[in-house]
Each structure stands twice: as C-alpha cells, then as structure tokens.
Amino acid sequence: MAAPRIIRLGHTPSFAILGRDDGERDVQGWHSDFPYLWGIGGRANGGGRIPVLPGDLVLGVQRNVCVSEFTKVGGATAFKLGSHALNSGPPEHWGTGNTYGQRGHRKAHGLPYNGPDADVVEAPPGSIILYDSRTWHRAGVNRTDERRAAILQAMIPGYVMPFFDTSGAYKDFRASPLAEQLDEHERHEFQELMVHRIGPVAITGDRELTKLTKAGKQEVSAY
Ligand SMILES: O=C(O)CCC(=O)C(=O)O
Structure with a gap:
C-alpha cells in the first residue's frame, strides 16, 4: 500500500489534561480516533463514517505527545493493542465513549473496562505515542496530585476531509x-x-x- 504524499491534521492539536480523580467524575470511554470515531460521536459502533475496507488501508494515525510523565497511577492512556486489525469498534460492554459521554454515567455505573485485555502504555515526558487510529483506547484515571497532560494530533491523508475547520x-x-x-x-x-x-x-x-x-x-x- 503506497503511503499518501500529503498528510494533514484532522483538527487543531488539542490538550487532554487529567486532574486527580475523585471517584465519581465523568471519564472517557473506549473509542477509536478520527476519521473512524468508533464508539464516540453518538454513532453506533462502526458508525458508517468511513468505509471499512479489507486489508491494511489506514486512514488515520494518531500522534499523542506526552507532555507530562505517563504512568498507570497517573492516568496513562489504556489501549487494546492490536485492535486496529479487527476493523471494528470496541464492544459495548467495555463501556464506549458514547456511553461514558452521558453525564453521570461513571458515578452511577463505575469505570469502563480495565481488565487484562487493556494495555496501559507508560512513557516518560516528551514521548510520542503513535498508533493506527482504529486502535481502541481511552484515557486512564489519574490517582495522583500531578496533572497529566498530552497534546492530541490526528494525522490524516490529504484526501480525507478534516474533522474541524483549522x-x-x-x-x-x-x-x-x-x-x-x-x-x-x-x-x-x-x-x-x-x-x-x-x-x-x-x-x-x-x-x-x-x-x-x-x-x-x-x-x-x-x-
Ligand atoms: O487522554 C488520553 O489519555 C487519551 C485521549 C485520546 O487519545 C483521545 O481522546 O482520543
């Protein structure tokens, strides 16, 4: 598969900052990133935003810069490594972004899936986590007093329309x-x-x- 010659940002780079968890605040659910957006954006799993094609066509690569240290206790991102190859979104019972996007859902139902199939990626500050945008993931839970920060960048081929006007x-x-x-x-x-x-x-x-x-x-x- 030839790489596209023109790469753009799918939205203006944004910060994802996590303060200490209080045991009840809303948290992020499992999802895939732009342009797939499986599990978020109010669409059912798969959503139909992007055609799911066989093979290894990748229409987005996410590039998250760890501004602070990423540790499990400090809220490092949890991934389901290898899930991009499934070409479908996270299962509902893991707790998707759509479900956890509802205000108060975490307080009423607890945290999304965090069992042995979730891989927490720890990294020193300044690291860049690059992944196929189809990979299921969600923000971790920060149990420290240090705020955890990342800069999120959605890299897309030039022929994919951006998510937001930059x-x-x-x-x-x-x-x-x-x-x-x-x-x-x-x-x-x-x-x-x-x-x-x-x-x-x-x-x-x-x-x-x-x-x-x-x-x-x-x-x-x-x-
Ligand atoms: O904040 C995080 O750990 C992950 C955020 C993220 O990658 C996303 O919202 O797509």
Missing part, C-alpha cells in the same frame, strides 16, 4: 509572534499540515485562506 487556529498562529520563530521551511510545513486544500483552493468556510496561503503551487495529482 483555519481560525492557523490564522491566529500566523498573526502571533510564534510564527516568526519558525524558519521558512518550518512555516511551510506547518501550513501544509493545517490548511486543507485541493490544488489552489483551501477547503474552509474562510474565503481569505486560499489567498493568504498562496496555495497555487500544489498539484492536484500530488494526492
């Missing part, structure tokens, strides 16, 4: 002093990750973005 965040970045800290190559790379487009046209409700990013150089055939 234009606002990209334009804020361009107008900020941070943009000056990147060299020309880095600025270009960042633009390519953040601005979804086909050929010269930025795919966004923001008409200014096509002009702003002078997107004309890219060939449609590059997809």
Whole structure:
C-alpha cells in the first residue's frame, strides 16, 4: 500500500489534561480516533463514517505527545493493542465513549473496562505515542496530585476531509509572534499540515485562506 504524499491534521492539536480523580467524575470511554470515531460521536459502533475496507488501508494515525510523565497511577492512556486489525469498534460492554459521554454515567455505573485485555502504555515526558487510529483506547484515571497532560494530533491523508475547520487556529498562529520563530521551511510545513486544500483552493468556510496561503503551487495529482 503506497503511503499518501500529503498528510494533514484532522483538527487543531488539542490538550487532554487529567486532574486527580475523585471517584465519581465523568471519564472517557473506549473509542477509536478520527476519521473512524468508533464508539464516540453518538454513532453506533462502526458508525458508517468511513468505509471499512479489507486489508491494511489506514486512514488515520494518531500522534499523542506526552507532555507530562505517563504512568498507570497517573492516568496513562489504556489501549487494546492490536485492535486496529479487527476493523471494528470496541464492544459495548467495555463501556464506549458514547456511553461514558452521558453525564453521570461513571458515578452511577463505575469505570469502563480495565481488565487484562487493556494495555496501559507508560512513557516518560516528551514521548510520542503513535498508533493506527482504529486502535481502541481511552484515557486512564489519574490517582495522583500531578496533572497529566498530552497534546492530541490526528494525522490524516490529504484526501480525507478534516474533522474541524483549522483555519481560525492557523490564522491566529500566523498573526502571533510564534510564527516568526519558525524558519521558512518550518512555516511551510506547518501550513501544509493545517490548511486543507485541493490544488489552489483551501477547503474552509474562510474565503481569505486560499489567498493568504498562496496555495497555487500544489498539484492536484500530488494526492
Ligand atoms: O487522554 C488520553 O489519555 C487519551 C485521549 C485520546 O487519545 C483521545 O481522546 O482520543
């Protein structure tokens, strides 16, 4: 399977921060990430958002940066390693994101599945956890006083539509002093990750973005 030549972010990178658990607060349930979103987003398992194709076609790779240390006691992410190959979402009885997304569900029913089939991935701060977006996972439970933080990035081929429009965040970045800290190559790379487009046209409700990013150089055939 040839790798796509254009890779983009499926949404603006976001933080996932966990404070100490109090025994009753809402927690995240089992799910797969964008563009599959099995177990979350209100859809039934499988959801039909993305066709499930045989073989090893991967339409998303998740890249989570551990800002703090990831330990089991501190709320490291739990995965079901190898579940991407099943090409379907987590079972309902594990407690999916749809179920645990209902306010008060954890207080009433306890935590989602945390048995021997759940693999907690521990990692030092600064680590990057890369996984096939189909892999079932959920945030752990932080039983320490240190907050646990990660930056979540959904990497998708350029031909998959983004989950959210990234234009606002990209334009804020361009107008900020941070943009000056990147060299020309880095600025270009960042633009390519953040601005979804086909050929010269930025795919966004923001008409200014096509002009702003002078997107004309890219060939449609590059997809
Ligand atoms: O916060 C975590 O440990 C996992 C979050 C995550 O990967 C997700 O929400 O998709």
